[in-house]
Amino acid sequence: EPEVTQTPSHQVTQMGQEVILRCVPISNHLYFYWYRQILGQKVEFLVSFYNNEISEKSEIFDDQFSVERPDGSNFTLKIRSTKLEDSAMYFCASGRQGATEAFFGQGTRLTVV
Amino acid sequence: SQQGEEDPQALSIQEGENATMNCSYKTSINNLQWYRQNSGRGLVHLILIRSNEREKHSGRLRVTLDTSKKSSSLLITASRAADTASYFCATDRGGSYIPTFGRGTSLIVHP
Numbered sequence: 001e002p003e004v005t006q007t008p009s010h011q012v013t014q015m016g017q018e019v020i021l022r023c024v025p026i027s028n029h030l031y032f033y034w035y036r037q038i039l040g041q042k043v044e045f046l047v048s049f050y051n052n053e054i055s056e057k058s059e060i061f062d063d064q065f066s067v068e069r070p071d072g073s074n075f076t077l078k079i080r081s082t083k084l085e086d087s088a089m090y091f092c093a094s095g096r097q098g099a100t101e102a103f104f105g106q107g108t109r110l111t112v113v
Numbered sequence: 114s115q116q117g118e119e120d121p122q123a124l125s126i127q128e129g130e131n132a133t134m135n136c137s138y139k140t141s142i143n144n145l146q147w148y149r150q151n152s153g154r155g156l157v158h159l160i161l162i163r164s165n166e167r168e169k170h171s172g173r174l175r176v177t178l179d180t181s182k183k184s185s186s187l188l189i190t191a192s193r194a195a196d197t198a199s200y201f202c203a204t205d206r207g208g209s210y211i212p213t214f215g216r217g218t219s220l221i222v223h224p
Contacts, residue, residue, distance in 0.1 A: 102203075
Protein backbone atom coordinates (compact mmCIF):
# COMPACT_ATOMS: atom_id res chain seq x y z
CA GLU A 1 0.00 0.00 0.00
CA PRO A 2 1.43 3.41 -0.93
CA GLU A 3 2.53 5.55 1.96
CA VAL A 4 4.04 8.92 2.74
CA THR A 5 7.67 8.61 3.76
CA GLN A 6 9.67 11.14 5.73
CA THR A 7 13.38 11.45 6.35
CA PRO A 8 15.16 11.66 8.66
CA SER A 9 13.13 10.12 11.46
CA HIS A 10 15.05 12.16 14.01
CA GLN A 11 17.20 15.26 13.57
CA VAL A 12 19.16 17.11 16.21
CA THR A 13 20.40 20.56 15.29
CA GLN A 14 22.05 23.54 16.92
CA MET A 15 19.99 26.65 17.48
CA GLY A 16 20.40 29.02 14.54
CA GLN A 17 21.18 26.28 12.05
CA GLU A 18 19.14 25.55 8.95
CA VAL A 19 17.32 22.25 8.65
CA ILE A 20 15.57 20.61 5.74
CA LEU A 21 12.94 17.99 6.40
CA ARG A 22 12.15 15.71 3.51
CA CYS A 23 8.98 13.98 2.44
CA VAL A 24 7.97 11.74 -0.42
CA PRO A 25 4.20 12.00 -0.80
CA ILE A 26 2.05 9.30 -2.35
CA SER A 27 2.72 9.42 -6.06
CA ASN A 28 -0.67 10.32 -7.53
CA HIS A 29 -1.53 12.87 -4.86
CA LEU A 30 -1.84 16.54 -5.70
CA TYR A 31 -2.19 18.21 -2.30
CA PHE A 32 0.65 18.34 0.19
CA TYR A 33 0.73 19.50 3.76
CA TRP A 34 3.11 20.08 6.65
CA TYR A 35 1.97 19.92 10.25
CA ARG A 36 3.82 20.00 13.52
CA GLN A 37 3.13 18.60 16.97
CA ILE A 38 4.98 19.94 19.97
CA LEU A 39 5.33 17.21 22.58
CA GLY A 40 2.07 16.64 24.37
CA GLN A 41 0.20 19.22 22.35
CA LYS A 42 -2.17 19.20 19.42
CA VAL A 43 -1.30 18.73 15.77
CA GLU A 44 -0.95 22.17 14.19
CA PHE A 45 -1.30 23.02 10.53
CA LEU A 46 1.67 24.80 8.98
CA VAL A 47 1.19 24.96 5.22
CA SER A 48 -0.52 23.41 2.24
CA PHE A 49 0.88 23.18 -1.27
CA TYR A 50 -0.94 22.62 -4.52
CA ASN A 51 -0.05 23.17 -8.16
CA ASN A 52 3.52 24.11 -7.24
CA GLU A 53 2.60 26.89 -4.89
CA ILE A 54 1.50 27.51 -1.33
CA SER A 55 -2.30 27.43 -1.16
CA GLU A 56 -2.69 28.19 2.55
CA LYS A 57 -0.45 28.80 5.51
CA SER A 58 -0.94 29.35 9.20
CA GLU A 59 0.43 32.12 11.38
CA ILE A 60 3.10 29.69 12.56
CA PHE A 61 4.52 29.52 9.03
CA ASP A 62 6.54 32.74 9.13
CA ASP A 63 9.51 33.89 7.08
CA GLN A 64 11.75 31.31 8.75
CA PHE A 65 9.85 28.53 7.00
CA SER A 66 9.74 27.62 3.34
CA VAL A 67 8.54 24.67 1.29
CA GLU A 68 9.66 23.30 -2.02
CA ARG A 69 8.78 20.56 -4.42
CA PRO A 70 12.16 20.39 -6.16
CA ASP A 71 11.27 17.46 -8.39
CA GLY A 72 8.28 15.27 -9.14
CA SER A 73 8.52 13.28 -5.94
CA ASN A 74 10.03 15.19 -3.03
CA PHE A 75 8.39 17.82 -0.85
CA THR A 76 10.61 19.64 1.61
CA LEU A 77 10.21 21.92 4.60
CA LYS A 78 13.10 24.25 5.38
CA ILE A 79 13.57 26.10 8.62
CA ARG A 80 16.20 28.77 8.04
CA SER A 81 17.39 29.57 11.55
CA THR A 82 16.06 27.14 14.08
CA LYS A 83 14.91 28.19 17.52
CA LEU A 84 14.50 26.07 20.62
CA GLU A 85 10.72 26.33 20.27
CA ASP A 86 10.89 24.71 16.83
CA SER A 87 11.52 21.40 18.58
CA ALA A 88 8.57 19.21 17.62
CA MET A 89 7.41 16.32 15.48
CA TYR A 90 6.90 17.48 11.91
CA PHE A 91 4.43 15.56 9.81
CA CYS A 92 4.06 15.60 6.08
CA ALA A 93 0.74 14.59 4.53
CA SER A 94 -0.70 14.26 1.07
CA GLY A 95 -4.13 13.90 -0.49
CA ARG A 96 -5.49 13.07 -3.92
CA GLN A 97 -7.52 16.24 -4.07
CA GLY A 98 -9.18 18.72 -1.78
CA ALA A 99 -11.79 17.47 0.68
CA THR A 100 -10.45 13.93 0.66
CA GLU A 101 -8.43 11.87 3.07
CA ALA A 102 -5.03 13.22 4.04
CA PHE A 103 -2.43 10.51 4.57
CA PHE A 104 0.38 11.20 6.98
CA GLY A 105 3.98 10.12 7.20
CA GLN A 106 5.59 8.82 10.38
CA GLY A 107 7.07 12.20 11.15
CA THR A 108 10.47 13.72 11.76
CA ARG A 109 11.33 14.48 15.34
CA LEU A 110 13.29 17.73 15.34
CA THR A 111 15.28 18.57 18.43
CA VAL A 112 16.89 22.01 18.60
CA VAL A 113 19.63 22.32 21.22
CA SER B 114 -10.14 29.40 17.30
CA GLN B 115 -10.02 25.63 17.46
CA GLN B 116 -12.36 24.00 14.97
CA GLY B 117 -12.68 20.46 16.33
CA GLU B 118 -12.61 19.49 19.98
CA GLU B 119 -12.70 15.92 21.23
CA ASP B 120 -14.39 14.75 24.36
CA PRO B 121 -13.47 13.17 26.71
CA GLN B 122 -9.79 14.09 26.90
CA ALA B 123 -9.03 10.68 28.36
CA LEU B 124 -10.88 7.38 28.41
CA SER B 125 -9.92 4.21 30.23
CA ILE B 126 -11.84 0.98 29.59
CA GLN B 127 -11.47 -2.79 29.80
CA GLU B 128 -10.84 -4.97 26.79
CA GLY B 129 -14.10 -6.01 25.19
CA GLU B 130 -15.94 -2.85 26.13
CA ASN B 131 -17.02 -0.25 23.63
CA ALA B 132 -15.30 3.13 23.47
CA THR B 133 -17.11 6.27 22.37
CA MET B 134 -15.36 9.51 21.59
CA ASN B 135 -17.02 12.73 20.56
CA CYS B 136 -15.97 15.67 18.46
CA SER B 137 -17.60 19.07 18.29
CA TYR B 138 -16.83 21.79 15.81
CA LYS B 139 -17.82 25.37 15.24
CA THR B 140 -18.25 26.19 11.55
CA SER B 141 -19.69 24.39 8.54
CA ILE B 142 -17.60 21.58 7.10
CA ASN B 143 -17.16 19.61 3.89
CA ASN B 144 -16.04 16.51 5.72
CA LEU B 145 -14.75 15.21 9.03
CA GLN B 146 -11.96 12.72 9.46
CA TRP B 147 -10.89 10.57 12.38
CA TYR B 148 -7.25 9.66 12.94
CA ARG B 149 -5.39 7.50 15.39
CA GLN B 150 -1.92 8.15 16.79
CA ASN B 151 0.11 5.67 18.75
CA SER B 152 2.51 7.27 21.18
CA GLY B 153 5.31 9.05 19.34
CA ARG B 154 4.18 7.80 15.96
CA GLY B 155 2.45 9.16 12.91
CA LEU B 156 -1.22 9.76 12.32
CA VAL B 157 -3.15 6.89 10.81
CA HIS B 158 -6.26 7.76 8.86
CA LEU B 159 -9.28 5.80 10.10
CA ILE B 160 -12.35 7.12 8.36
CA LEU B 161 -13.76 10.14 6.52
CA ILE B 162 -17.40 11.13 6.67
CA ARG B 163 -18.82 13.77 4.36
CA SER B 164 -21.21 16.48 5.44
CA ASN B 165 -24.11 14.81 3.60
CA GLU B 166 -23.53 11.49 5.35
CA ARG B 167 -24.92 10.59 8.76
CA GLU B 168 -23.19 7.32 9.58
CA LYS B 169 -20.29 5.28 8.32
CA HIS B 170 -18.79 1.94 9.31
CA SER B 171 -15.36 0.45 8.91
CA GLY B 172 -14.71 -2.85 10.66
CA ARG B 173 -15.16 -2.22 14.39
CA LEU B 174 -15.44 1.51 13.85
CA ARG B 175 -18.69 3.41 13.58
CA VAL B 176 -18.73 7.14 12.94
CA THR B 177 -21.76 9.36 13.10
CA LEU B 178 -22.15 12.96 12.04
CA ASP B 179 -24.84 15.38 13.13
CA THR B 180 -24.37 18.60 11.22
CA SER B 181 -27.26 20.28 13.02
CA LYS B 182 -25.41 19.82 16.31
CA LYS B 183 -22.00 20.22 14.72
CA SER B 184 -20.80 17.02 16.31
CA SER B 185 -19.45 13.60 15.44
CA SER B 186 -18.81 10.46 17.39
CA LEU B 187 -16.40 7.59 16.93
CA LEU B 188 -17.43 4.25 18.40
CA ILE B 189 -14.94 1.43 18.70
CA THR B 190 -16.73 -1.82 19.45
CA ALA B 191 -15.24 -4.78 21.31
CA SER B 192 -12.08 -2.84 22.11
CA ARG B 193 -8.67 -4.50 22.27
CA ALA B 194 -5.52 -3.54 24.13
CA ALA B 195 -4.01 -2.70 20.73
CA ASP B 196 -6.61 0.07 20.33
CA THR B 197 -4.75 2.04 23.01
CA ALA B 198 -3.83 5.30 21.28
CA SER B 199 -4.87 8.92 20.90
CA TYR B 200 -7.78 9.59 18.59
CA PHE B 201 -8.24 12.88 16.77
CA CYS B 202 -10.97 14.36 14.70
CA ALA B 203 -10.00 16.69 11.89
CA THR B 204 -12.37 19.01 10.14
CA ASP B 205 -12.00 21.34 7.25
CA ARG B 206 -13.63 24.74 7.48
CA GLY B 207 -16.15 24.90 4.68
CA GLY B 208 -14.23 27.18 2.37
CA SER B 209 -10.91 25.50 3.10
CA TYR B 210 -10.00 21.86 2.61
CA ILE B 211 -7.25 21.93 5.21
CA PRO B 212 -7.78 19.29 7.93
CA THR B 213 -7.66 21.03 11.31
CA PHE B 214 -7.12 18.85 14.35
CA GLY B 215 -8.54 18.87 17.83
CA ARG B 216 -6.60 18.02 20.97
CA GLY B 217 -7.54 14.37 20.84
CA THR B 218 -8.89 11.72 23.16
CA SER B 219 -6.37 9.46 24.85
CA LEU B 220 -7.81 5.96 24.98
CA ILE B 221 -6.38 3.27 27.23
CA VAL B 222 -7.73 -0.25 26.87
CA HIS B 223 -6.75 -2.52 29.75
CA PRO B 224 -6.21 -6.19 28.92
